[in-house]
Amino acid sequence: MSATVPPDLLAALVPDAAVLVDDGDGLVRGFNTAAAQLFGPGLQPGRAMCTLIGPEHRKALQALLAEPPADEPTQTVARRLPLRLETGAPAGLSPRAMLRVGLRHAGLRLWQFEELGRPERQQADWLLARFMRLSPGAPFALELDGTPARLRFTIISPGLCRAFGRDEHELAAPDFRVLPHVHAQDRDALAQAMREAALHLTDFHHEFRLMHPLRGPVWHEARATVEIDATGRPGAYGYLLDISARKRAEQQLEAMHAGLEQRVRERTAELEAKHREMERFTYSVSHDLKAPLRGLDGYSRLLLAEKRDQLDDEGRLFVDNIRQAARQMSQLIEDLLAYSRVERLRPTLVALPLRSLIDEALAELDDSLRRQAAEIRIDTGTLSVRGERRGLLLVLRNLLDNAIKFRRPDRPCQITITARPLEAPGGGTELTIADNGIGFDMRYHDRIFEIFQRLHRVEDYPGTGIGLAIVRKAMERMNGRIHARAEPGRGATFVLEFPPAAGSIGGQDP
Structure with a gap:
């Protein structure tokens, strides 16, 4: 076999992606059509095989290339080496492993690659589609594109269409932007929150109102995780959840609290009015009710002082009883006032x-x-x-x-x-x-x-x-x-x- 093998010959021999690599210098000497599609235009004869792989996997590939060939005509490398291509691995596509075949001719070895899990990708796509249909919220992927003012959806679920009141084609249009559909009072806060999440790569959580064409402003909760893609651009992956029922409940609760506070203020005002009324009553008891008692005590003393000789023993006893009753009544009033003060303490x-x-x-x-x-x-x-x-x-x-x-x-x-x-x-x-x-x-x-x-x-x-x-x-x-x-x-x-x-x-x- 010559140092360079025609692609059609390799395609006939090996239908999967296959690359011939020089045993001595590790340069590409041939490849088939499947390999050209897998690696892209960078796969050219004479290029070092290791340069076609992402830098984080090059040492592992170099070690594998450095292993001496076996004496058997065919040798299979059992262990699989995960790789990322130089192109950054297009979405859903990356080499899963390599199989080394001991075909030897003119110092060449045939390397066979497998496209990463097409069946797995189909299964993941099916699960994602089913999740987006059945999710009670609205899953989405969002491209930040450098500034929150240019927010644009890259994954759109049926729930997201319902949240915006628009079909998938409208949401996927290149000129569609998210912020104009957010309530004007919430727009700046949402933009700032997304800007902070993109800057610090932190999880995003925010509540805001979307302007639905039929329902008007509807409260939504957004939760998302911010990540950087292979090109270094930030994107957010998360969901929207309609929380309008919860917001209505919160508003009702706030109204109840406001009503309760008003009732407390009214009740406090009533109690303070009664307290002032009790103060006036206490003052009246202390002065008005005790005034007659002071008169009784004073006149009874005068009676004893000036008319004692005109009173017999029984009369003096009656006067003493009047004075004792007055003192008892005065003490009772003092004790009632003390009890009232303690009651209001x-x-x-x-x-x-x-x-x-x-x-x-x-x-x-x-x-x-x-x-x-x-x-x-x-x-x-x-x-x-x-x-x-x-x-x-x-x-x-x-x-x-x-x-x-x-x-x-x-x-x-x-x-x-x-x-x-x-x-x-x-x-x-x-x-x-x-x-x-x-x-x-x-x-x-x-x-x-x-x-x-x-x-x-x-x-x-x-x-x-x-x-x-x-x-x-x-x-x-x-x-x-x-x-x-x-x-x-x-x-x-x-x-x-x-x-x-x-x-x-x-x-x-x-």
Whole structure:
């Protein structure tokens, strides 16, 4: 065989792409028509075989060419070498492998190439077409062409035609551009997003409105992956999904939120109006209702001072009862005002040192404690509680006052105040105030914290029945709780549980 073999002879011998390569220098000495179609015009006699292959595969091909020929007349290379042609491998076409045949003549070897998977490509094309028909979205391929202003489709699905309201021929036309069909308010943002994706080769995700010729603006979500093709040009591959139903739901939800916010504002305005009304009522109670009581007390004193000699013992008793009733009524009004203030309390919770607050509450009751020769024991260490100062002082004063008031007459008053951290989940602080007074039956535990509820006659133990209701309400406003343990004749212990150190719940003192 000569150093150059005619193509028609090779075509007759080998119908597949076949190239004769010189054993010594690796130059092409002949090829058939199938090889010319596969390699393109670059396949010419005298050209080095390795230069026809992409640079990333040249070393592997050179190693294969350098293998010495076998002694057998025919030798097949079992392993297949994936290659990319110098032309960049046209879409769907690339050499899958080479088969080396031991045909030897004039130092030549025959190399046989196979076109990469035509059946595979047909199967892939069929799957792609079926996917594009059945996909709920709109698959597409997009050529960026250097600038988002020149976006052009390269793969068009039926769903894409439905999204634009145009047929495939319109979308595939060379002068068709995407951006003019995007809502004017969304156009710049979409162009910028595509520009960023092409620049950084990042995945693309954007929501925008397409102007449908019949439906008008329709919201779509676009997701795509940006890649660079063999020529170095960026392209995007992804899908469009109609999200107009979701957008309508979001708009309805936003409208509901706006309506709810408006209702909250209206309700807040109503509550603030009622709060101001309660303030006016409190002012009226504090001044207008107490004015007659001050008159009763004043005139009854004048009566005793100026007409005492004209009154017998029964008359003086009547005047004393009037003054006592006036004082009782005044105290009741004061307690109701205190309960009203606590009811409206919107405290800002802060850390408060227990010992200093307890000392302040005891100082206010110093006269009563001295008269009863009360013994006070305090063991709180350096613990603090989360609360509001005025509310906590009100709680301490009421509980300490009750311990003094409900003492046993046959023994000195003893009050023990202790505190400890709570071990329950979340933590917190427990404060206990225990006395050795008359106690109460635990059957009435819940009753004693209700307003105007008393377990004893006013003649025996003075009071209005509001103090413990104030204590419970103040603890609730500070996110705490109160309960008691008691036994008749053996004293009572009130347990206050304060929340753990946490953020302020806002608001101001009334």
